[in-house]
Amino acid sequence: MQKAFSKLKLKSKGSNIPDAAPAVDSGKEPSIAQIYQSRLNYGVNFGSSFVLEKWIFHDLFAETGGDTELDAVSSLVAKNGVNDTRSKFENHWNNFVTSEDWSWLADNQVTSIRLPIGYWHVDGGSFTSGFKFEKFKQVYSNAWTIIKQKYVEVALQNKISVIIDIHGLPGGANNAGHSGESGSGDFWSDEKAQVSMAKMMGWIANDLKSYENIAGIQVDNEAGFANPAKKQETYYAACISEIRKNNKQVPVIISDGWWPDQWVKWVQDEQGDDGYIGVVIDDHVYRCFSDADKAKSPQQIIDDLNGDVLTNLTDNGSGADLMVGEWSCVLDTQSWEKAGGSNRDDEVKKYGQTQCKLFNERACGSYFWTFKFQSGNGGEWDFKTMTDKGAIQPFSRPTKKPSDDQFQQALGNAYNGHVDYWKKQDPNGKYQPELYKDGFSIGWKDADSFAKFNGSRIGRKEALKRARLQEEISSKGSSKYDWEWSQGYDEGVKQFYNASI
Template sequence: MFDKLKSKIENAIDSKHPHEIQISIPDASKVSKKDIYRYRYNYGVNLGSLFVLENWIYDDLFGHGGGSELDAVTSEMKATSASDAGRKLAQHYESYISSIDWAFLQNAGVTAVRVPIGYWHVGNGKFVDGLPHESVKHVYQSAKPWDFLKQLTATAGGHDIGVLVDLHGLPGGANADSHSGCTISTASFFHNSGYINQVVNEILPFIAKDICVNNENVIGLQIVNESVFDNKASGQKSYYLKAVKAIQNVDSTLPVVISDGWWPQQWADWVQKHGLATTVVVDSHVYRCFSDGDKAKSAQEITGELSKTLNFPKDQADYMVGEFSCVLDSKTWDMTHGDRQKLVQTFGNTEISVFAENASWGWFFWTLQFEHGDGGEWGFVPMVNNSAIPKRPSGAHSIIGDNEIKMFVQQHADYWKDKGGDHMEHWRYEDGLRSSVADMSAFANFKNSLVGRWYSWKTQRRQQYVKQKGDGEFMWEWEQGYQKGLDESNHY
């Protein structure tokens, strides 16, 4: 039985860890603020409709009609002028950013904001020639959204808050929804080589060089938002691979975020196949208010099923929940009995709890602020104030000490004593446990942060250890020790 168990563990480890990977993480004593920004577990929020406009969040720019940003800006430009439209956009950017309550975000424990942008914003319209937004180029040259993004990033950094730059709008669309920036019936980006080449060869490298490298609080670059579901996803796979390589040529340690296309396992398999599991984070969006199946369930049923309906393959890749809310459909509420506020609190807290077990890079609520009102169950501020979204603790969380380490090592040895333990290497278990504790302590020293991107971090730390002390048939003991530390202390 022992041989079978040992073989199973060793085979699992071999399948998860390539023999040679690029190690980008430092020793625990040298973990920098930049490292923590890029790896820590996130309590985050989206800045929806700051740059990529959505009528239901901010409608001021849609005064002359239009179902998407391109339509709205085109209508505004025709009704007034390109300079006037640009001036109105600039006023929107300035008003939105000045309305952000950074003290509130800090008090809520926010670690990062996800900032959706369109390709047309990059470099203030620098890359729209030959693309759908070319006709409004002068509007964005005048509005200068890229300057505002840089200002926002600097301000966030002053509050120890990270920025995830999210290329939300791609030419031709990664999906056919209006938040892609234009009105289309079918997403065409992934099957248009001209669009892909312009994004990969020009736009992504510019973003990486101009804002990601120069700001320690830029935590990553998301190269797509909500890719359409595709069983083969050949277009997505081709684009993702080219995009990752283009970004790595600028900064090999910058996290690159892709969309799960509503199928998490598909992309765990992909990152494993291409050896990108230490570089790529997979973004999955979690909403329980859109599908017919969820609309047919009560709030209690949806909440009770969360742990079963959300289960990322976290032993193969790192995941984040880039969007979610506390919203349930009106049909759900029609069949639900009980105090709505308490049920929303339970739903939101359950979401956060389930994410903490599955999403190694944390979560980003949709969304922060609205032109009219607070957004209700779509709004981060009211959901934090109503305790539906728990605040991240600011005080130091408990991390196991030396006595507990010795106790766990003894328990490990006792368990294996009559199962071949005399021939094993329990010192590796202790090494893994102590390494885990050192890492967690380093992260906790910066704003009580938790170790995130568990797969990437642990894989790299393991490879470092192998280089220092050699590989062997009992490396699974190191793995178990490292994981034991995370299980015991890497949470609030």
């Protein structure tokens, strides 16, 4: 009976997903918080800052042969007690990122960090009841305060946003140890856990709503592939509903389960033509794990990126924004064995730069895995090392404000090109090219507004475009030619950057 009740409760939380507030307020320039939520992000993960991974930071695993955080904390508590273990963990959290690190990140134009945490870190461990970390909640009593004071607030001082990524769920969203517990993705069969985590997401949204640099709340990490994904759909809906009770604006980030189009369709279906649920779909891009990639040479993997990164999306992904929450410059040894006589550093550089270019074109942000390692550097997993080698680089930022004459010229050229194209395609057709002109002007204006804040660029373009189109419809009414307005918006954003970079 308990299981049936939990499932019923979970579904009730997720029924009729509420709309989010528009990504930008009608008739107004975006606020600073809205820019943090919607700008294009060049980011990095703080891997093993909170959810420990032995291969990245190994000190806290000294007393165990296990690889998960649960192994580490249980062994340390058994040997040294709660107080000593808490001190060791807090020392790690407090010193993971130094003031010099933050300065380096800002100097290298990093705009955002993705912070992987576990459910056990939230609110002094108050959401661990009935789960494996409950007996260790005292170790984590100050974790949430440290997250806010040493990460969110310091990031804000450096004009860097933070994604709160719930990397560790009870039982794990997948069967890997990086979820903090060794398991087999048991989370998806535990409705009690899903109800508890949905409530936790609402609590997080409420507790962080005063911080303007929260770029999103991620409700799971690397969900296992599922088709159909009914359990994931129900959980995502419940999380969105709980978050929206407390924060109408913050982006909600969901894992794509290694199939982005599955969730593009879901977002499109849930939103309909004129709704907006404020969801970002997280895709991870690694080319070093699958047998298919191991069978390819580095050159072939690089050549294939254009055709297989965020492609083949329903209706070109209309209405859905995607991010790349994890990626690296790592290729498997078997791939390097097929490299012929090519220079490895050259190929790594080409691989990283190609990924950066595609992510900036197709995603609203990308986050390299990972920032730092306890011992030495992580080579092609290491953000600083790859930066120094020139394999990864930030996107170009607007550096000059286009003049009114440049705007008028760009608008005229784009408008005339649009009109001429449709005259040739459909000489007898009747269109509303003035809608295209309106969309172009709004897109240009939004891009200019973002640029005023530290040279930011628009990232969640689908979210902004949907907000502005609804604003247009509210003012002038709907038209079957609203697609012209949308095309104009896209072109306005594009031409602003052509003129300002």
